[in-house]
Amino acid sequence: MLPRGRPRALGAAALLLLLLLLGFLLFGGDLGCERRKRGGRAGAPGCFPGPLMPRVPPDGRLRRAAALDGDPGAGPGDHNRSDCGPPPPRPSKCELLHVAIVCAGHNSSRDVITLVKSMLFYRKNPLHLHLVTDAVARNILEMLFHTWMVPAVRVSFYNADELKSQVSWIPNKHYSGLYGLMKLVLPSALPAELAHVIVLDTDVTFASDISELWALFAHFSDTQAIGLVENQSDWYLGNLWKNHRPWPALGRGFNTGVILLRLDRLRQAGWEQMWRLTARRELLTLPATSLADQDIFNAVIKEHPGLVQPLPCVWNVQLSDHTLAERCYSAASDLKVIHWNSPKKLQVKNKHVEFFRNFYLTFLEYDGNLLRRELFGCPSQPPPGAEQLQQALAQLDEEDPCFEFRQQQLTVHRVHVTFLPHEPPPPRPHDVTLVAQLSMDRLQMLEALCRHWPGPMSLALYLTDAEAQQFLRFIEASPVLAARQDVAYHVVYREGPLYPVNQLRNVALAQALTPYVFLSDIDFLPAYSLYDYLRASIEQLGLGSQRKAALVVPAFETLHYRFSFPHSKVELLALLDVGALYTFRYHEWPRGHAPTDYARWREAQAPYRVQWAADYEPYVVVPRDCPRYDPRFVGFGWNKVAHIVELDAQEYELLVLPEAFTIHLPHAPSLDISRFRSSPTYRDCLQALKDEFHQDLSRHHGAAALKYLPALQQPQSPARDG
Template identity: 70%
Template sequence: HHQDTNHLVMSMHRLLKFPIASTFPLFSVQLIHVACVCAGHNASRDVVTLVKSILFHRRNPLHFHFITDAVANQILSLLFQSWMVPSVQVSFYDADELKSEVSWIPNKHYSGIYGLMKLTLTKALPSDLTKVIVLDTDITFATDIAELWAIFKKFTGMMFGLVENQSDWYLGNLWKNHKPWPALGRGFNTGVILLYLERLRRIGWEQMWRLTAERELMSMLSTSLADQDIFNAFIKQNPVLVHQLPCFWNVQLSDHTRSEQCYTEVSDLKVIHWNSPKKLRVKNKHVEFFRNLYLTFLEYDGNLLRRELFGCPTQATSESIRLQGALEELDEDDQCYDFRRERITVHRVHLYFLQYEYTLTGDETDITLVAQLSMDRLQMLEAICKHWEGPISLALYMSDAEAQQFLRYAQASEVLKNRKNVGYHIVYKEGQFYPVNLVRNVALRNANTPYVFLADVDFLPMYGLYDYLRKSVVQLDMAHAKKALVVPAFETLRYRLSFPKSKAELLSMLDMGTLYTFRYHVWTKGHAPTNYAKWRTATTPYKVEWEADFEPYVVVRRDCPEYDQRFVGFGWNKVSHIMELDAQEYDLMILPNAFMVHMPHAPSFDISKFRSSPGYRYCLQTLKDEFHQDLSRKYGAAALKYLTAQRNI
């Protein structure tokens, strides 16, 4: 009901164009601070589910404080910047600078050194921050986080708010000779902590936890549960400093848990904690309920969380203010309004959705294959990985739920699981069109080699193409010349093709009719300038001139122009890019011993829209005309040939 009212008020506000403050009283709304330690690709993915669950229930402005390594910082800073959630601030703190504080502590826990970083928060967070809620990344909220924040008011002299451990770990009876760190009774779980920073600083927390750790390590030798062991040993000595939170603020689902005791006593569970590396495989009779709650937020459309707060002055991001201005300038009666709107839509982007490990060799010839895809092309990935051993940068256009399906697919595939030099970047779906060039640009921007091979995901490169292209880069002196190396494109209509092992084999398949030059029977212009007749006998690279509608697949330096994002869906998305390369005086060089083969698949949804909708075709023509005008403004007289070529068509 609250959501509907909120939506209604916002709609009225937009219609009447007056500030909300003049109609509704604004309450003084408290800013809630949340801190998380988040390192690596997997934790960066997990923390998004936590954030979604908090945003879903919240009615307050929030400030997230992330202690991150370089990977998580890169991922989360772009994610929040592109998410543009109103009344949410985000700050990052460098985990590397804090490592020396805790690296002296031997730790056996799977979280490694990052599992100890919560001890350093009084030092890491701003000195004027008085209190903060500290959360593990595997937490899901089922209620408004403001309820938890309100418990700080109950602290008389306390400094920590914690939930008792729901496992028998600290009782020391799990197995023979099991000797845990000292703790008060069952001890406390540090997945959810209310941390009164100001008071902790006053008692010299930094020295105190160190002394505790040094003392216990003399007999314990290492921590088993990372920061939790040290917090518990300190609390055992200073029990008055802890405020015990009700168990429903951290219902722990782990291997040695007795969390059922908690939720048989209470009716509403407020925080679920999957504190086990096994996560969803935990044996627990209520696990279905918890799993569904968790999956709800895992697959929840994050765009829906961009809503403004009700009864609260909204702090809009500067980007969203700029966009609102751009949106108001659009003419809603324009036949192509939807196309123009797409151009200024900001899509949420989650870089490196899966583990990525690729260190740049000092090799100045390295090349990344760059492509984009959506759910219906997922089956192409394994084959591409078998044909191209070099690095790959892929942007995937998906909904939140599809991104999870993709994750399961990739984790179950032997081929994809073992390839660590593929960067998968999710661009979340929004709007009516496939923003193909925006998605391509995300893949292009995140290639980290000197050269890129701009391909499509439904093409298989010939075996050995990666090495051949690297040699060609040297041979054609790409480092000092503006060149675009063209990889000739072919296609097969057969789903089961015995892939040609060489140019000779490809030519005989062309003669037999099992292969064709790409799109020769539907769109000859797209690749005609490649001059396939010449290519048949060519042994050295040859230069060709640009012609209208040429859209080859090319290798260029990474600093090439980006794709023009006004082109969405089907039509002119690559053509416009090649035209701009030509305007910038790139030489188009056809490689004599390179080829790629297009594999058959069902037509995309967008090509069907293009074929069936006159409005779509009209708007595409309008966008083309505007693109030509922009090109003339940018490149002057040199761009006139594009207009004449267009008119002659």
């Protein structure tokens, strides 16, 4: 019989031995990592926090078992699990992180904005974006970032056209074309002093702070220069279909939608010669690249496996047509980057696609104005104009009854020019662009406008981020609008309580590409023949640098939502005589168009000159370099009138065209009109703006501005509706 204490002691010893054995089995890999760290190889492949994809053995060959997290064929020693204890240290709070993106065209520019929104939402560090763009994307993104004014974000542009010759010799079947190969030349294209950069495709979305990705540079060994996530499909295994012959790769290969590049090491290793030699050799037996730069990266890595540092799968969850990404995200506690690497994008077939799509839509429709937040404690150069803007805003008095008018004037709206694909018109000496602005509630006018005006148009739309996506779907669903590549749509993102009507007009006017512009409003439909008639009139009148003239297009209106639009002046006069049409605002504000002299127009056979008069606001055709609209006029009232005053002050002739006309269609009153009619304060603020306008007019034009003083001092009637 054993003593009473012996069974307990033996049981405790057995339990301790069992725990030690379990610990050895579970954490033996970590002990191995620790030994390698003490041996000076902390950056060796396989010694990495988080799930790895894949682990590269010392012989450089990928084991089949290490292909994907959760792969049933993976052995216990090769599973992609958490291998080393603590995560890598994040970059210091104010360390500048560098990101490179290749972007070309209108659609890709929209994708970049969603990507940048997701980065800005989570980031805690200053960012320097290196954008390799074509001329179209640069025009769009320069304006966007200039008006976005995000603190602690620098943007540098690189001309993609200058890099084309370095990759144009490579046959490429990928839908991205030449631009899909340009990541290969980044080590030579980016500044020589830049050593580290994160390279991203435009179709990725961040779900985490990008500094966590930057921190993975710390795990590179002395020879590793490229960090990549394994390709999450069987593409490079060559078994997707019969006779499928992919480019060479290690195992499943790697996906290049997210890349960590040690540029300094690639330059030292002779990267340019390395990838060129590999590509030329493979193209002797392969007709073209199928996956653009990714094929060549993989072929180089196959030949030089020591270059690559595998990254955790969560940093590039790939939603391709043949994706096996579920094995990654089913086991992961959180995802870091979502990659829509299928040509079908959001329409890709995936049983979890709704989850990923909703995540993407969150940033697609997210209000970008909310991302203008400072990184506290990180001194950085403010965006251009930001300091002056803050000083001006600080001087405003919030107790001022006109505070919202003052604040709206100083608001810098984000501007996305040519939001949709646009083909500029071929150069013509007398061509005319219709210029107008609108908000979401006027979209229904666009189809009719396109039927009436066959020429180029430049339209500014005042929308929220979410409305911009509704607008995109509206255009894509309309055969009439989708077919018009000569209509340029420019989105000005909504901010503030008042409608910035003249800022919108100026955006549309600045983006017009023809020598002349027809300054219209969205509620008007021009005569079917007006476009051709205007071009002929400009030529006949000899307008140009020698003659400053504004051609007046007489305006009419109908009170009927449905009516037979006149095809000629004769038909219009017949409708006018029977009361189916009226001269514009005849009942509410006749002074706005009375100087056009409609009685004379009825009989006119040739253009005739009219004189400016108080409150005159005709729709005119002028040279593209005409004076801009005064942006101080926001909301309703005096926005067009002030522009005509400026034209007259600069001695533009006002010539009425005898065969031209445009017709206003009825619509519900806007919110700003309702406020103008109901609020004496609103009208008082408008009068204050008129007084300031005249002071500026006097400074610019001296005594000549006195003729406008009586008109500026006249109070506006709340009944006015034009």
